[in-house]
Amino acid sequence: MEKRKRSLLWTSFTDMGSGKAKCGLCGQVMSFLGGATSNLRRHLKFKHPGSQLSRQDIPPEINREELIDISALRNSQDSSSSVPPCPDVTPDQAPGVIPMVLRAATNQPRITNYINKPISQQRHKQLDHQLIKMIAKEYHPLSLVEDKEFKNFVYLLNPNYKLPSRKTVSSTLVPQLYLSTKEMVLNTLRSVHSVSITTDAWTSINNDSFLAVTVHFQVGCDLKSYLLDCFELTGKHTSENLAAEIIRIATEWEVVGKISVVVSDNAANIKAAIKKCHWRHIPCFAHTINLIVKAGVQEISALQIKVKQIVEFFKRRPDATAKLRALQKQSGVSELKLKQEVPTRWNSTYDMFQRMIALR
Incomplete structure (x- = not known):
C-alpha cells in the first residue's frame, strides 16, 4: 500500500x-x-x-x-x-x-x-498576587480588573487565567497582601536592635489632618525604611494626642524599646509629644534650613511680595500667559513659565526669583 x-x-x-x-x-x-x-x-x-x-x-x-x-x-x-x-x-x-x-x-x-491546559491553583494564586502587587505599588484603581481592554490584554497573554472581580480584590486579595506584608515587616523589625523614626503631621487642601510615622534601620550596609502608618487625625493636635498616637503605632510594630531617636519638624506640639514619650528628638535639618532662609528673606519681603503677585497674576490669567509665550517665541528665546514659591520649601523662593530675572 x-x-x-x-x-x-x-x-x-x-x-x-x-x-x-x-x-x-x-x-x-x-x-x-x-x-x-x-x-x-x-x-x-x-x-x-x-x-x-x-x-x-x-x-x-x-x-x-x-x-x-x-x-x-x-x-x-x-x-x-x-x-x-x-x-x-x-x-x-x-x-x-x-x-x-x-x-x-x-x-x-x-x-x-x-x-488549553488549565493552569494550576498554585499558578493562579501567583498571578493574583502579582496583580495585587501591581495595583498597590503603581497606584492603579481597583476597577482595573473590570476594564474591557485590560481583560482582552490578559486573555491574549493567557486565556486560562480568570481575572478576579473587583469585590474579590477589595475584600480578599488586598487584605491578604496587607497581612502578609505586615508580617514580613514585623519579622524584620524583630531581628533588629535599634531603629529611628520620622514623623510629620500636615493638613490637606480639603482641610483634613494626617499623621505619618516611618521607621528607619540598618541591615548590614543597607538602609531600610518602612511606612508604619498614615492616618487621618480627627482630634485636636495637642501634644498628649500626638504622643498617644505615636506610642500606639510603636507598640503595634513592637519597636517601643528600640527607638533611639525621633526626627520631626520644629512645631512645638510634636516636640512636646516626643518629649512625653521619653525619646531623643532631633529636628529635621531641611526644615531648620527653611526656617533660617525664611528669616533671612524678611529683609526683602516687599520685593518678594511684588514678585509673588506678578506670578499669581499670570497663573490666574491664561490670556496673559499666552501673550508671554508669544513674546518669547517672537524674541527667539526659550519658552519658560513663571514659578510660584512654596512657603515650606526655601529653594522654591530662590527658583521663583531666578525665573523672574530670566524673564524680566
Missing part, C-alpha cells in the same frame, strides 16, 4: 512515479529525489507566488478535524517536547494563507491539549 503523503504540497502536484512530480498549475514536470519536497516548494514560491493552498484543496478522504493551525504548533514547540516539528510546511508555501499541517498519527495528542 502506497504511503499517504502528508505535505500539502501534493494538493498542487501529481506524483508521476520514479521521483517525478507534475505541477497542477503549469504542467511542468519536476524531480523530487529521496522524497524531498524543497524543489517543489521553490517552484511554487517563484513560479506561482499567487497560488493558495486553501482548505478546499485538501483531498476529501482526509479528516478535517485533524487539521491544526501551524502557528499554534510552533508556539507550543518551545514548551512541549512531545510535539515534533513539521519542516515540510512553511509559511512561504502560500502567501496570505494560514498554513495547516496534519496530525502525524491518530494516537498523538492534539496540540490544543497543551494550549
